[in-house]
Structures are given as structure tokens and as C-alpha cells.
Amino acid sequence: MLLKFTKMHGLGNDFVVVDAVSRKVFFNKQQIEKLSDRNWGIGFDQLLVVEPPTLPDMDFRYRIYNSDGSEVEHCGNGARCFAKFVLDRGLTDKRIINVETKRGVIQLRVMDDGLVTVDMGSPSFEPKDLPFTTDSSSSLYSINAGDNKYFITPVSVGNPHAVIKVDALLDEEVATVGALIECHERFPRNVNVGFMQVLNSAEINLRVYERGVGETQACGTGACAAVVAGIKHGWLSPKVTVHLRGGDLHIEWQGQGEPVLMTGPAAKVFEGQIYL
Numbered sequence: 001m002l003l004k005f006t007k008m009h010g011l012g013n014d015f016v017v018v019d020a021v022s023r024k025v026f027f028n029k030q031q032i033e034k035l036s037d038r039n040w041g042i043g044f045d046q047l048l049v050v051e052p053p054t055l056p057d058m059d060f061r062y063r064i065y066n067s068d069g070s071e072v073e074h075c076g077n078g079a080r081c082f083a084k085f086v087l088d089r090g091l092t093d094k095r096i097i098n099v100e101t102k103r104g105v106i107q108l109r110v111m112d113d114g115l116v117t118v119d120m121g122s123p124s125f126e127p128k129d130l131p132f133t134t135d136s137s138s139s140l141y142s143i144n145a146g147d148n149k150y151f152i153t154p155v156s157v158g159n160p161h162a163v164i165k166v167d168a169l170l171d172e173e174v175a176t177v178g179a180l181i182e183c184h185e186r187f188p189r190n191v192n193v194g195f196m197q198v199l200n201s202a203e204i205n206l207r208v209y210e211r212g213v214g215e216t217q218a219c220g221t222g223a224c225a226a227v228v229a230g231i232k233h234g235w236l237s238p239k240v241t242v243h244l245r246g247g248d249l250h251i252e253w254q255g256q257g258e259p260v261l262m263t264g265p266a267a268k269v270f271e272g273q274i275y276l
């Protein structure tokens with residue numbers, strides 16, 4: 001089968017995006033792993049599949065697969081690329097797009113300057129929503145990784161995140177500790193691991209070791225998780241600029257029960273086709 005795709009990225013977090021509205025297409029785990037390989041395939045962090053909606057009042061359904069083939073609930077950088085993709089391909093002419101995902105419903109708002117604001121839904125600190133195994137209820141949890149103990153804030157933004165506040169962002173720590181915590185036994189469905197350096201109440205540096213991928217250039221849900229964790233602990237104000245390796249995201253959260261809003265760019269790199 002000849003597969004047509006568009007290669008895109010959100011701050012260097014890169015995607016292959018497929019139109020499954022015009023023509024149904026399904027992928028198995030092996031196909032996704034092969035397509036994601038940066039030597040033997042196209043190469044991507046996530047595969048994004050645009051499908052017709054199954055719920056009333058929705059414009060599209062959005063399915064997300066990590067490079068290891070696992071299907072996941074949410075992808076923030078991908079949502080911005082999704083909006084650009086459906087407009088560029090003429091699948092919609094709306095600038096406010098309602099999309100159903102595995103975790104619920106998100107709303108994409110495309111601005112005149114090309115930036116996209118995504119209503120990412122309301123975050124949750126409930127361990128069961130990640131899931132995260134614990135016999136206590138707290139705002140910070142200690143977790144053993146290798147020979148060290150780390151204090152994490154578990155946050156669900158539809159997908160699970162463990163946020164760690166650090167004084168400095170060290171390559172070695174992100175790679176080793178990220179890998180250990182990603183598949184830690186207390187996260188039955190694994191977890192994305194964010195390393196947050198607070199610069200001031202309106203700015204952080206962030207690196208994310210993503211579940212099913214490894215460290216990426218940027219992580220939209222990770223930026224949302226880090227900011228809401230920082231606000232919960234009183235380290236951050238409601239509007240925060242998140243400096244990621246690939247660039248900046250603007251995150252806003254007005255508190256418990258409110259949606260977290262993420263604003264950032266989306267870029268198309270090339271269109272291609274490949275035999276599956």
C-alpha cells in the first residue's frame with residue numbers, strides 16, 4: 001500500500017501526519033516501529049492519524065502513536081501540527097477546531113500569525129488518573145531510581161507525567177534518571193519524565209524524557225504538566241514561558257478545575273509517500 005504523509009514538527013518534536021479522513025488507514029505496532037526508525041524508515045517521535053469524528057459536535061478524531069508503537073492519550077505539540085495539517089489540506093476551514101482524543105476532547109484555535117492555542121483540558125494530580133501507585137496522598141512523592149531518591153509531582157494532562165524540580169539540567173541525569181523513572185514499577189502504564197528548572201515565577205527551563213520515545217526536543221503536555229505542578233507548589237504564576245531545547249511554549253493555567261492553555265508554533269517540513 002502506498003502511504004502519503006506529511007512530515008511536521010512542533011519545536012523540533014517531530015511527527016508524521018496521515019490523513020485517514022479521505023481514506024481509511026490502519027497501522028500495526030511493527031509498521032509504526034519501522035516507519036519511526038530514523039535509519040530504516042521515515043523517522044519521527046510520534047505518528048498522528050487524522051480520522052473522522054465518532055462523537056457529535058466534533059470535527060475530527062486524533063490518534064497518537066509513540067515511535068515504539070504504543071497508542072497514547074494526548075500530544076500537545078502534535079495538536080498544533082494537527083490544526084495546521086487539517087487547514088492546509090482543506091479538511092476544514094474552521095479556525096476553532098474541536099477534536100476528540102483517547103483522553104477526551106480538546107479545542108484548537110488557529111491565530112492569524114500561525115500560532116496555535118490548544119485547550120488541553122483540566123489537569124489532575126490524582127495518582128489514580130496517571131496511574132501512579134502510592135499508599136499516601138501528597139503533593140510531592142519520593143521515588144527511588146538507581147541509587148538515588150527523587151521527589152516527583154505526578155500530573156495527568158490526559159497522559160501521565162512525573163515532574164522533577166532540579167537546580168540544573170544535566171544531560172546525564174535526563175538520560176539515566178528519565179529512563180529509570182519512565183518504566184518505574186509505580187507507573188503501571190509508564191510515564192513521561194519532566195526535569196524543570198525554575199528561573200523565576202514566569203519562566204522555566206524544561207527537558208522531557210518522553211514515554212515510548214526518550215528525550216525529545218520539546219513536549220507540549222510535558223510543558224503543561226511542569227507549569228501546573230509549579231503553580232500547585234507556589235513556585236510559578238498563572239502565565240509561564242517554558243524554554244525547551246527546541247524553543248518556547250506559552251502556558252496558562254488559572255487553577256484547579258480550569259483548563260490548561262498552551263500556545264506555540266507548528267511547522268510543515270515536507271510531503272512524502274512510502275510503501276507500507
Ligand SMILES: N[C@H](CCC[C@H](N)C(=O)O)C(=O)O
Pocket residue numbers: 013045046066072073074075076077078159160192210211212213216218219220221222
Ligand atoms: N510521549 C507521550 C506522547 C507525546 C507527548 C508529547 N510529544 C507532547 O507534545 O505532548 C506519552 O507517551 O504520553
